[in-house]
Amino acid sequence: MAGKATRDGFGVGVLEAGKKNGNVVVLDADVGSSTRVKNFMKEFPERFFEMGIAESNMVGVAAGLATCGKIPFASTFAVFASSRVADQLRNSVAYPKLNVKIAATHAGITVGPDGATHQSVEDIAILRSIPNFTVIVPCDYYEAKAAVEAAAEYNGPVYLRLTRGAVPFVFDEKYQFEWGKVVPLRDGQDVTIFATGVMVDQALKAAEILETEGISAHVVNVHTLKPLDLEGVIRAAQKTGAVITAEEHSIYGGLGSAIAEVLAENASLPMQRVGIKDTFGESGEPDELMEKYGLVDKNIVEAVHVVLKRK
Amino acid sequence: MNRKRLESIQDLENQAKAIRRDIMMMIHQAGSGHPGGSLSATDIVTALYFNVMNIDPENPRWEDRDRFVLSKGHAAPVLYAALAESGYFQKEDLKHLREIDQHLQGHPDMKGTPGVDMTTGSLGQGISAAVGIALAGKLDQKEYIVYAVIGDGESQEGQVWEAVMAAAHFKLDNLVTILDHNRIQLVGPCCEIMSVEPAAEKFKAFGWHVIEIDGHNMEEIVKALTEAKAYKGKPVMIVAKTVKGKGVSFMENTAAWHGNAPGDEDLQRALAELA
Numbered sequence A: 001m002a003g004k005a006t007r008d009g010f011g012v013g014v015l016e017a018g019k020k021n022g023n024v025v026v027l028d029a030d031v032g033s034s035t036r037v038k039n040f041m042k043e044f045p046e047r048f049f050e051m052g053i054a055e056s057n058m059v060g061v062a063a064g065l066a067t068c069g070k071i072p073f074a075s076t077f078a079v080f081a082s083s084r085v086a087d088q089l090r091n092s093v094a095y096p097k098l099n100v101k102i103a104a105t106h107a108g109i110t111v112g113p114d115g116a117t118h119q120s121v122e123d124i125a126i127l128r129s130i131p132n133f134t135v136i137v138p139c140d141y142y143e144a145k146a147a148v149e150a151a152a153e154y155n156g157p158v159y160l161r162l163t164r165g166a167v168p169f170v171f172d173e174k175y176q177f178e179w180g181k182v183v184p185l186r187d188g189q190d191v192t193i194f195a196t197g198v199m200v201d202q203a204l205k206a207a208e209i210l211e212t213e214g215i216s217a218h219v220v221n222v223h224t225l226k227p228l229d230l231e232g233v234i235r236a237a238q239k240t241g242a243v244i245t246a247e248e249h250s251i252y253g254g255l256g257s258a259i260a261e262v263l264a265e266n267a268s269l270p271m272q273r274v275g276i277k278d279t280f281g282e283s284g285e286p287d288e289l290m291e292k293y294g295l296v297d298k299n300i301v302e303a304v305h306v307v308l309k310r311k
Numbered sequence B: 001m002n003r004k005r006l007e008s009i010q011d012l013e014n015q016a017k018a019i020r021r022d023i024m025m026m027i028h029q030a031g032s033g034h035p036g037g038s039l040s041a042t043d044i045v046t047a048l049y050f051n052v053m054n055i056d057p058e059n060p061r062w063e064d065r066d067r068f069v070l071s072k073g074h075a076a077p078v079l080y081a082a083l084a085e086s087g088y089f090q091k092e093d094l095k096h097l098r099e100i101d102q103h104l105q106g107h108p109d110m111k112g113t114p115g116v117d118m119t120t121g122s123l124g125q126g127i128s129a130a131v132g133i134a135l136a137g138k139l140d141q142k143e144y145i146v147y148a149v150i151g152d153g154e155s156q157e158g159q160v161w162e163a164v165m166a167a168a169h170f171k172l173d174n175l176v177t178i179l180d181h182n183r184i185q186l187v188g189p190c191c192e193i194m195s196v197e198p199a200a201e202k203f204k205a206f207g208w209h210v211i212e213i214d215g216h217n218m219e220e221i222v223k224a225l226t227e228a229k230a231y232k233g234k235p236v237m238i239v240a241k242t243v244k245g246k247g248v249s250f251m252e253n254t255a256a257w258h259g260n261a262p263g264d265e266d267l268q269r270a271l272a273e274l275a
């Protein structure tokens, strides 16, 4: 498998952003070697702040820096960058709409052996419910890098959800990140699969399996969960008349919920969600966990079978 | 720069009295708000806005201005009164505290109110933002000073100590924090609810330079703030011994007026005492 972790895309993207703009600063909470901010630290030591294991303060300090025109990227593991600091994100960053970027690495169950304490299954739901936050979940290294650079140019709070483990390349270095737009990856007529993050690759694999069964799947990468590209989602859903969502996140509050909300109000269509079924994860290898929690291509295929019966 | 700087202690004391009257009228009019903690911080905030801080009310976003973060955001009335009396916005606006479609929110909102440097209200968070502003000042080699006011009840928040640790670690001598040490919080005395004592010793142990003062003695306040902004090498904590509800006899030293608005008669009594 040719691929790289999206956290690596962040590491390179933030370094590039730092070269382009002297206001970009990075904050770390003693996980910098894991979040890939080391290169930025080496290149721009004066713009790198090690805040220690004190995430609440890190978010508040980022907010303060942003009031002075800095573009802070505060980075830690997704569990500690979301639920742990939800109030700080809400009151110190989102409400005053400060230009703070949260780079949340090690998201989802693909964190693997560290187990449930380190596997965020609810972070998208939390961030999506906070006004003023943009929520981006890149699907591969190149999209992560491009999204980070785009986030640095956008003025406002952004939550970037990144993975620990390698994910296969979906794009290449020529990829242009289009802010806020869904990205159709494969054209099809029978069913639309909306996928985000690591599930984009699984969705593409599922589409190939479905093709052998004579089912043509339309695969759409949703990198921005909020604000959601309403027009793009409705168009892609209506194109086939049946919808699947796939995410490495709880089926409550994430991509599945977001798409369901849009369809309920705009185009009632049969829909099935593939995602984590309101449960915590556990220790294990990422691929074992993806299998056990129903997050692989065959789970998407099964969901397609179900939804097509309801079409 | 068009700013009202008061040099004499007498003038500052009179200004503080005017702000106390504003606070009473605002909260009375609004029908809700926090008088106790606004009154205890009044002399400190007055000294900052009318003598110590380098500010320009006509240019509230001036890059080189000194910053003020009211970490105990519920004391918003004292900040709003100081801002209005300084000329950041019309004093008329004070009549519309906590009203819909008006800019004076229940807790400070930097997006809506000219002169508010940081949005606060969730206790423990403002001091972190102040650390961030001080870090930015160091990074940009700016001369500005960041002032923050925290509460003693607020200091029960773990985040306060994260921020205090960070400020010392980064040697932020451009950060001056004032502890409004009125010894009463929402429900009752801090020492009964969750003691933060010995507060001064704790800040010293965390690597801050600590100055202890009477937070209602204008001369001591101005002297301490002047010393603090010149201090090099460490952040400075001014532990200001204050009285919750200071200046309005029936509001003094009680939690009863932490978050209750004065009624018509209360207001008349308060204004008579503050004449």
Ligand SMILES: Cc1ncc(C[n+]2csc(CCOP(=O)(O)OP(=O)(O)O)c2C)c(N)n1
Pocket (backbone or CB within 6 Å): B036, B037, B038, B040, B072, B074, B075, B121, B122, B123, B124, B150, B151, B152, B153, B154, B155, B180, B182, B184, B185, B186, B244, B258
């Ligand atoms: C995180 C948080 N918890 C609770 C509150 C509710 N609250 C508002 S003021 C207050 C008491 C604050 O006490 P102190 O810091 O001593 O303030 P002061 O007495 O100076 O008004 C509380 C509990 C809040 N605003 N934020």
